[in-house]
Amino acid sequence: xxxxVLDRIFQALxxxxxxxxxxxxxKGEQSVSSLAKPxxxxxxxxxxxxxxxxxxxxxxxxxxxxxxxxxxxPETLKSADQWLNFYRQFWTxxxxxxxxxxxxxxx
Amino acid sequence: xxxxVLDRIFQALxxxxxxxxxxxxxKGEQSVSSLAKPxxxxxxxxxxxxxxxxxxxxxxxxxxxxxxxxxxxPETLKSADQWLNFYRQFWTxxxxxxxxxxxxxxx
DNA sequence: CGATCATTCAACTATATGGTTGACTCAGTT
DNA sequence: AACTGAGTCAACCATATAGTTGAATGATCG
Numbered sequence: 001x002x003x004x005v006l007d008r009i010f011q012a013l014x015x016x017x018x019x020x021x022x023x024x025x026x027k028g029e030q031s032v033s034s035l036a037k038p039x040x041x042x043x044x045x046x047x048x049x050x051x052x053x054x055x056x057x058x059x060x061x062x063x064x065x066x067x068x069x070x071x072x073x074p075e076t077l078k079s080a081d082q083w084l085n086f087y088r089q090f091w092t093x094x095x096x097x098x099x100x101x102x103x104x105x106x107x
Numbered sequence: 108x109x110x111x112v113l114d115r116i117f118q119a120l121x122x123x124x125x126x127x128x129x130x131x132x133x134k135g136e137q138s139v140s141s142l143a144k145p146x147x148x149x150x151x152x153x154x155x156x157x158x159x160x161x162x163x164x165x166x167x168x169x170x171x172x173x174x175x176x177x178x179x180x181p182e183t184l185k186s187a188d189q190w191l192n193f194y195r196q197f198w199t200x201x202x203x204x205x206x207x208x209x210x211x212x213x214x
Numbered sequence: 215c216g217a218t219c220a221t222t223c224a225a226c227t228a229t230a231t232g233g234t235t236g237a238c239t240c241a242g243t244t
Numbered sequence: 245a246a247c248t249g250a251g252t253c254a255a256c257c258a259t260a261t262a263g264t265t266g267a268a269t270g271a272t273c274g
Contacts, residue, residue, distance in 0.1 A: 013113075014113075015114070016110040032220070041263080044263085067271090081191050083126075086130070087129075091188075
């Protein structure tokens with residue numbers, strides 16, 4: 001898991017519009033216009049946000065005639081989750097036992 | 108959980124130096140200089156990174172004489188984890204249950 | 215073919231970000 | 245009181261980001 005991969009992921013997630021778009025995409029594959037509808041943004045702006053999400057591999061695109069169909073690529077979020085995993089021990093109550101659990105996972 | 112809280116958290120996490128600093132802070136409370144040591148950066152730059160982490164509430168500061176002692180504030184990462192939690196179903200589910208989930212959402 | 219819809223591209227603007235240098239503050243030392 | 249060490253602040257620079265407008269592309273429809 002390279003650094004710049006996480007850079008892109010977290011950077012993409014740092015924008016509320018993009019997080020909302022991801023949430024929308026999670027409901028199922030849909031066109032760019034459909035994703036754009038809830039926002040008071042130009043198509044160009046939406047297009048840019050999608051480029052950021054795509055560069056971070058958080059979404060997939062598929063051409064369907066004159067439409068671009070967007071879908072969630074959940075695998076990528078797994079990387080973010082794995083990064084967080086290290087810290088989970090610090091906020092979980094039973095510090096010792098979780099830590100042990102994590103140690104086991106490593107081996 | 109406000110939007111801008113997540114904005115700050117993910118934004119703070121999008122920089123590799125800051126992620127490394129967090130990792131270092133996780134080892135235990137330490138001074139700014141101690142955190143700065145591994146990086147080829149000026150103190151001012153380190154200071155800025157710490158401000159970003161502090162604004163995101165990812166770290167705590169404590170004054171100890173002429174030192175600033177920095178420690179991890181893991182509670183905040185819990186928010187990021189909770190945000191991710193929604194998506195966990197998409198990568199953990201065996202195909203069958205994911206399919207079911209999507210079917211439910213549609214209706 | 216020409217019009218239209220869905221979307222992207224290019225150019226531009228404003229603000230944010232990550233870095234630097236140099237002056238400054240505060241605490242402890244000599 | 246003067247010096248040094250730890251760290252911050254202010255000003256500045258270069259690049260990135262989020263948005264706009266307007267022209268361009270490409271598929272579909274009359």
